[in-house]
Amino acid sequence: MGLRGPGSRRKPVIDKPRRMPWNKRGLSRAERMIVFLEFLPITKGILAGKKMKLLPAQREFVEGIYGPESEDGRRLVRLAIKSEPRGNGKTGLVAGLCLGHLLGPEAEQRGEIYSAAIDKNQAGLLYREMEAIILAVPEFDARTNCQRFHKKIEVLEGDGEGSIYEAISGDVRRGHGLAPSLWVYDELAQTKTSELLDNLMTGAGKRNESLGIVISTQAATDQHHFSVMLDDAMRGTDPTIFCQLFAAPEDCDPFSEEVWKAANPALGVFLDETEFKAQAERARRSPGFLPRFMNLRLNMRIEAESRFLAAPDWRACGADIDFSGLEGKRCYLGLDLSSTTDLTALAAYFPEGGELLAWFWKPAEQLDEAERLDHVPYKLWVRQGFIEATPGRAIDKGFVVHRLAEIAGTYAVQGVAFDRWGMKEVERIMADEGVKLPLEPWGQGWQDMAPALDATETLVLQGKLKHPKNPVLDMCVANAVAVTNPAGARKLDKSRSTARIDGLQAAAMAIGLAARTPGKKKSIYQTRGLLTVNAA
Known part of the structure; x- marks a missing residue:
């Protein structure tokens, strides 16, 4: 006998429907959504069985979305971003917001609500929470059809009649042709491509008051598409975007309880302090776990796996470089050739002043595919002059x-x-x-790369390197992971790095060549000056 899904159960019969509190006259749009959310039952955890009670930060988030109006009286905000550490109640909040648009105060006839995530299982977490709430509220259960296998909910009657909710994942083809009235992206920082996100955002243009909500911890690097979105939102230049960020500062003490509480609004409410402290102690004992604790529990933009160069150290070396002032100066070059379609990089290091320049090439006909695979704006960088696009589908070494x-x-x-x-x-x-140039073969193994990486790291940590904040080179540095052999020597590992590292590879070769080349001795007259002999 097969299991009977929720859609095949006997539906509750509502003899005398309750007057729902969010329909009370005189409430503002934001107030109706707040009342709706606080009507919903909590279905799991230490507060299961009680009504949802919004934290001040959650209330502020709802008011920030549904409060501002445009001149024609429509909701002004079209994209809302909430970035906070895990465990602060995002699943319950987002489930409630989706239900509010599906069958509550924001419902519209034949609306389309979608939750998206990196895979179907992750996207299904939100479905299961919504289903549990529906089954706990007879009025909701009576007028919906929950399809557990398909992770889909239909509204059969009442507010939102004909509307559907569906959990979707990173299958980008499924994202085409949608017209969402609401879409939610869960943990966008974990995705490798922005294609599904782009499809949801462009599809939302088919609705008068479409809304997109992203709730996620921070990504590891500045170059990730969620970081780019978050940084743009935090500038506050677009009134249609509302952003709420809870994160520990870059220079914080990760073991400070004040830092924990500032970054985690639910700590001590429904985020268990004992478990949180246990994870902090594990991070204190285990350096390998510390980056993960800082990223997931303090919402810091930091790699869960240690990179060769820390982002703050690299950023501190950014400088405005007088390119014309380098003409005629001594420099060493590092050349990292790609295969036919990859990124080719050339770096120049000037030992006298510590300047580092870089040039990049990419086949013009591979840019679209490269953007899809690497998730970085190659075409924008070409337009900005940071990459030179060579004709055809393969690198022209000429x-x-x-x-x-x-x-x-x-x-x-x-x-x-x-x-x-x-x-x-x-x-x-x-x-x-x-x-004609003095070519120097450079191995990519321990023997040549270990001293090159040591020299590069030393320049960065001592603040003696100056780079012009080239975004392509910045990307390569952010992606690079070094591996260590039993003797302590290091080399860059492309297999463990998250994406392209060619620019850093070229830079390390240039710096390494300069470091192992004997310096040109200065003339005694440069150090001592001229002696004047007076005739007797």
């Missing part, structure tokens, strides 16, 4: 050789460190074009 020739004519190139892979064609083109 472009790289021409740039090498230009650099050789502008700066005093002392050497070019290169990965042997793919250099045969470059050397042939150089010979054909008459480009």
Whole structure:
């Protein structure tokens, strides 16, 4: 006998429907939603069986969404972002908001409500919470059809008649053709692509008062699409976006109880303090767990896996560089050639002043696919001049050789460190074009890369490196993970890095070559000055 789903149960019969409190006259739009949310039962946890009670921060979030109105009386906010640590009640809040749009005060006929997440199971968490609330409220249960297998809810009658809710995941093709009146993205920071998000946002344009809500902990890097969205929202320049961020500051003490409470509005209410302290103690004992604690429990933008260079240290080396002032100065180059379709990087390091420049190439016909796979704005960077798009579907190494020739004519190139892979064609083109440079083969293993990484890290930590805040190079640094052998030597590991690291690889080779090249001794006259001999 098969299990009987909720849709096949005997529905409750409501002889005398209650007057729902959110329909009381005189309530504002935000007040109606607050009353609706606080009518809903809590279905699990230590407060199960009680009515939902919004925390001050949750009430502020609801008021921030439904309070502001445009000149024509419609809701002004079209995108709401709530970023906070895990365990602060986001599932119950979002479930209530979805129900409010499905069958409550924000319901409309034939509305479409979607919850999205990285996979179907994650998206289904919200469905299960909504279903549990519906089953606990007879008036809701009587007029809905819950389809557990499909994670879908239909409104059969009453407010929102004909509306549907559905949990969807990262299948981007499913995201096409939707016209959401409300969409919710759960833990956007965990996704690798923004395609489903983009489809939901563009589909929302088919409704007069569409609303999108993102609730997520922070992503690990500045380059992640959620970080870009969050940073834009926090600037406050778009009145149609409301953003609420709870996060510990970058320079905080992660073991301070004051920091915990400031970042976690539910701590001590329904976020268990004993469990929280236990996780903090584990983070104190285990350095490997500390980044995860800081990201998930304090909502800090930090890698759960340690990167080769910490973001604050790298950002501190950003500088305004006088490019013309470097003409004729000594420099060392590092060249990281890609395969036919990947990112090719060239870096120049100037040891006298510590400046680091970088150039990048990408095949023009691969930009769309590369953006989809790497989740970074390659086309924007091309327009901004940070990447040179070469014609066709594969890297034209002739472009790289021409740039090498230009650099050789502008700066005093002392050497070019290169990965042997793919250099045969470059050397042939150089010979054909008459480009002569001191080439230095550079292995990618422990022997060559370990001292190069040490030299790079030392410059960064001592604040002696100056980079022009090139976003492509910044991306490569943010992605790079170093692995260590038993002897303590390090090298960059592309398999463990999150995405492209070619720019940092090229930079490390350039800096490593400069570090192992004997410095040119200064003349005694430069250090001592001239002696004047008076004739007797």
